[in-house]
Amino acid sequence: MSDAGPDRAAVPSAPSVASDEELVAGLAAGRTESLDLLYERYASMAFGIARRITGDDALAEDVVQDAFLGAWRSAERYVAGRGSVKTWLLSIVHHRAIDAIRRRRPVSELPEEADGARTPEPLTFPDVWGEVAGRLDAEAVRGALDGLPWPQREALELAYFGGLSQTEIAARTGVPLGTVKSRVRLALIGMRRGLGLAVSGPLDEADTEGSP
Amino acid sequence: MSQPARLTCDEVRDLAPLFVVGALDPDEAAAVREHLADCALPHPELLELGEAATALLATVEPTVPAPALKARVIAAAESDLVSGRHPASPAAVSSAESAAPPRPTSMAAADSQVFAPPVDLAVERERRRSRLGWLVAAAAVIAVVVLGASNLALRRDLDQAQAYQQGVDQALALAAQPGSVTALLRADGGTATGFAVIGADGTTRITMRGLPATTGSQVYTAWAIEGDASPVAVGDFTVAADGLATASGTSPSAAPGSVVAVTLEPAPGATAPTGPIVASGTTSAPAG
Numbered sequence: 001m002s003d004a005g006p007d008r009a010a011v012p013s014a015p016s017v018a019s020d021e022e023l024v025a026g027l028a029a030g031r032t033e034s035l036d037l038l039y040e041r042y043a044s045m046a047f048g049i050a051r052r053i054t055g056d057d058a059l060a061e062d063v064v065q066d067a068f069l070g071a072w073r074s075a076e077r078y079v080a081g082r083g084s085v086k087t088w089l090l091s092i093v094h095h096r097a098i099d100a101i102r103r104r105r106p107v108s109e110l111p112e113e114a115d116g117a118r119t120p121e122p123l124t125f126p127d128v129w130g131e132v133a134g135r136l137d138a139e140a141v142r143g144a145l146d147g148l149p150w151p152q153r154e155a156l157e158l159a160y161f162g163g164l165s166q167t168e169i170a171a172r173t174g175v176p177l178g179t180v181k182s183r184v185r186l187a188l189i190g191m192r193r194g195l196g197l198a199v200s201g202p203l204d205e206a207d208t209e210g211s212p
Numbered sequence: 213m214s215q216p217a218r219l220t221c222d223e224v225r226d227l228a229p230l231f232v233v234g235a236l237d238p239d240e241a242a243a244v245r246e247h248l249a250d251c252a253l254p255h256p257e258l259l260e261l262g263e264a265a266t267a268l269l270a271t272v273e274p275t276v277p278a279p280a281l282k283a284r285v286i287a288a289a290e291s292d293l294v295s296g297r298h299p300a301s302p303a304a305v306s307s308a309e310s311a312a313p314p315r316p317t318s319m320a321a322a323d324s325q326v327f328a329p330p331v332d333l334a335v336e337r338e339r340r341r342s343r344l345g346w347l348v349a350a351a352a353v354i355a356v357v358v359l360g361a362s363n364l365a366l367r368r369d370l371d372q373a374q375a376y377q378q379g380v381d382q383a384l385a386l387a388a389q390p391g392s393v394t395a396l397l398r399a400d401g402g403t404a405t406g407f408a409v410i411g412a413d414g415t416t417r418i419t420m421r422g423l424p425a426t427t428g429s430q431v432y433t434a435w436a437i438e439g440d441a442s443p444v445a446v447g448d449f450t451v452a453a454d455g456l457a458t459a460s461g462t463s464p465s466a467a468p469g470s471v472v473a474v475t476l477e478p479a480p481g482a483t484a485p486t487g488p489i490v491a492s493g494t495t496s497a498p499a500g
Contacts, residue, residue, distance in 0.1 A: 200257065
């Protein structure tokens with residue numbers, strides 16, 4: 001440890017000790033250094049998610065840029081009690097990525113709309129769902145996902161990573177809308193159970209595949 | 213615009229799984245949000261299901277994006293500060309304060325509150341038209357602000373901001389060209405930030421913010437440093453009280469990994485740096 005002498009005092013302390021919440025406060029105050037650090041922390045996860053959803057590196061880069069800029073501009077609206085910074089940020093990435101692939105789809109596949117009169121579902125808002133998701137271990141989540149019956153997992157992934165609507169999932173998998181709905185519900189409940197998370201009473205009712 | 217039907221709590225519970233995975237049709241999703249915004253009762257099922265859906269993000273393998281993406285993100289953020297698109301930027305403070313949505317006042321309100329769109333969708337659509345499309349949006353914001361300016365001093369500030377914005381635009385246009393490299397410029401302990409772009413032919417554009425104003429014959433000089441070679445002067449520039457600067461010049465090459473540094477010099481035309489380094493950064497490889 002010969003280099004641990006007084007010279008060390010000249011080295012600026014590592015900026016990475018700032019908490020995620022402090023970085024978001026920095027974003028709200030307009031500090032690009034904070035954005036720089038937040039990017040360093042989460043760009044790889046963000047890009048992985050965007051790539052998984054879009055299947056296109058260039059589009060995924062645009063999504064990541066959009067998402068970080070969205071976070072930059074709306075950081076003052078981040079509400080700490082609603083979820084971790086990580087969940088908040090990655091939820092924005094997810095929404096932007098889904099938004100991007102929906103916009104890219106051929107017009108014939110989109111619901112009818114007058115040009116510019118109404119956009120497809122504006123997924124640019126992040127609904128943030130608590131901080132539990134941000135702390136979960138990737139292996140545990142993969143295990144829970146692997147534990148789902150295939151039709152449930154398929155419906156869940158087509159919706160969440162494929163950006164398909166219930167109608168599109170029904171058409172793709174050849175089952176009625178009601179079945180899609182119950183498969184997604186059972187898949188999400190199954191994920192919670194697989195992760196050892198509580199499932200409250202109302203969700204537990206009518207735990208069947210639904211009417212055909 | 214059709215008015216979405218009012219939903220009951222039971223209907224919201226029924227739609228919750230499809231809502232949290234984003235699979236509802238737009239009208240239904242809007243109706244759910246409307247219900248949540250008004251409903252006095254808690255909807256814990258949304259949180260539970262939403263958590264399970266969000267957990268899926270943990271299954272995705274992280275992938276390191278191209279280094280140049282960070283420069284694009286930071287440059288766009290810098291541009292926001294000047295154009296007034298960031299709430300903390302001077303041009304935005306007055307309008308943002310009146311337009312900001314009320315914050316939730318209790319946990320119950322926070323639980324049922326749905327986040328507002330972080331970005332204006334009309335502007336967002338414009339931005340999506342090209343990879344550098346956000347510049348169009350930023351320019352539009354400046355144009356609107358300039359039209360509304362009644363005060364001459366403000367007008368002058370905006371002219372300066374606009375000149376800076378043009379410099380940023382040019383730098384970003386250069387960054388988008390094949391073979392260009394970018395360096396984020398940072399100060400050790402200072403407030404100056406910015407970025408440098410070197411084109412394949414050595415054309416260099418630098419934009420900086422937060423620099424102390426130059427006085428007398430003082431100039432800031434940008435240097436390109438490759439490996440152990442001596443610094444090569446890229447160009448000089450002065451800075452007014454607003455701390456903004458854009459400059460252009462020529463670098464010896466556009467090699468990734470070279471250092472761009474900015475020093476404060478007593479007079480223009482220095483051939484070797486004598487003053488303190490106010491900001492520096494290392495060029496990263498281009499995207500793709």
